Amino acid sequence: MSLLKQKYSFIIFDWDGTLMDSTARIVSAMQATAREAKLVEPSEKLVKSIIGLSMQAVMDKLFPQADEKLRQELFEIYRYQYVEGDPTPSPLFTEAKSLLNWLKEKGIVVAIATGKARAGLDRVLNEVGLLDFFDYSICADEAQSKPHPEMITSLLNQSGISASETLIIGDSVHDLKMANNATVDCVGVTSGANNFTELAEFQPVVTLERVCYLQSWLEQN
Numbered sequence: 001m002s003l004l005k006q007k008y009s010f011i012i013f014d015w016d017g018t019l020m021d022s023t024a025r026i027v028s029a030m031q032a033t034a035r036e037a038k039l040v041e042p043s044e045k046l047v048k049s050i051i052g053l054s055m056q057a058v059m060d061k062l063f064p065q066a067d068e069k070l071r072q073e074l075f076e077i078y079r080y081q082y083v084e085g086d087p088t089p090s091p092l093f094t095e096a097k098s099l100l101n102w103l104k105e106k107g108i109v110v111a112i113a114t115g116k117a118r119a120g121l122d123r124v125l126n127e128v129g130l131l132d133f134f135d136y137s138i139c140a141d142e143a144q145s146k147p148h149p150e151m152i153t154s155l156l157n158q159s160g161i162s163a164s165e166t167l168i169i170g171d172s173v174h175d176l177k178m179a180n181n182a183t184v185d186c187v188g189v190t191s192g193a194n195n196f197t198e199l200a201e202f203q204p205v206v207t208l209e210r211v212c213y214l215q216s217w218l219e220q221n
Contacts, residue, residue, distance in 0.1 A: 008185075008218070010161040011103060012152065015114040016051055017171035017192020018211055019100075020124065022090035026051055029081035029088075030062070036077050037070070039063060051193045052115040052174040054145035083123070092128050093191060095212035100133065102215055109159055111136035113151040113168070113178070118142060135159070147177035152184055169211060176202035187214065 016022045027047045034041045042062050050058045059071045066074060103110050111134055114121055118139045125131040136155050143150040156163060168179040171192030179186035180202050188199035188207040196207050206217055 008108070008165060008167045010109045010111070010156075010159055010166040012111045012113050012155060012166065012168045012184075013211075014052060014168075014170035014172070014175045015112055015116060015121065015124070018169055018175070018189055019092060019096045019112075020090055020128075021093050021191070023048065023051060023171075023192045025082065025086055025088040025090040029078060029086040032081045032086060033074055033078040034063075036081075037074055039066075039074075048193045052146050052170070052172045054115060054140035055117070057145045079120075082120075090124075093211055097128075097130070099212055099215050100130070104133075109135045109161060111138070111155050111159070113138050113146075113155065113175075115140045115146060115174075146172075146174040147181055149178055149182035152178060152182035156182075167205075169214065173198055173202060176204055187217075 013019055016026060027044050030047045031041050046062065050061050053061070055075055059066060059074065063071070063074060100110060112121065114137070116124070116139055118141055121137060121139050122131065125133070136158055138151045138154055143154055152168065156166065163182065163184045166184045168175060168184050168186040169189065170176055170179070170186065171189045171194065173194050176186045176188055176199055186202065186204045188196075188202075188204040189209070189211050190196055190199065190207060191210050199207050208214060208217065
């Protein structure tokens with residue numbers, strides 16, 4: 001019996017850096033935001049460290065000196081840069097859609113837990129043809145920011161599926177720490193914000209280079 005059938009019936013994916021190759025675009029758009037606002041440009045490493053967090057948590061870390069008025073301006077600049085202004089490509093990772101289709105064919109419940117706001121997630125899901133694909137989704141403006149476990153506990157409550165049958169997939173330490181806080185198994189992928197060593201601290205059951213390798217791991221006996 002495969003690991004999938006033996007243990008997991010509910011898989012929760014992060015979005016940016018896990019299913020969508022958007023890390024470079026997030027970094028570029030955030031750096032452009034700082035330049036336009038005439039603030040100190042954050043390093044690539046610093047921007048990567050906030051991917052997956054709510055926008056308020058992002059502001060706390062990148063621009064702690066900004067008051068509420070400036071934060072709103074920064075948010076509007078960033079939203080423009082990410083959606084329209086920045087030309088950096090942000091496609092789905094190769095074979096991500098095939099993986100998702102395979103999971104659905106196997107009867108697995110799939111969900112998203114993301115640092116994006118609802119409007120942002122719905123926009124990108126529509127762009128890649130997955131708007132109505134996921135059974136559940138939860139966003140940073142609907143629950144406390146990662147790594148707080150509220151996103152996961154909310155999805156478990158909505159689905160009626162137990163934590164022991166659930167697997168979280170993410171590319172950042174925030175994703176894996178959230179899984180730890182919710183007492184749910186997790187898989188790390190090194191395609192986005194954090195590397196193997198950084199993810200290993202949070203004891204994923206496995207760490208993969210890309211999300212498309214999840215299928216072969218789940219099919220093992």
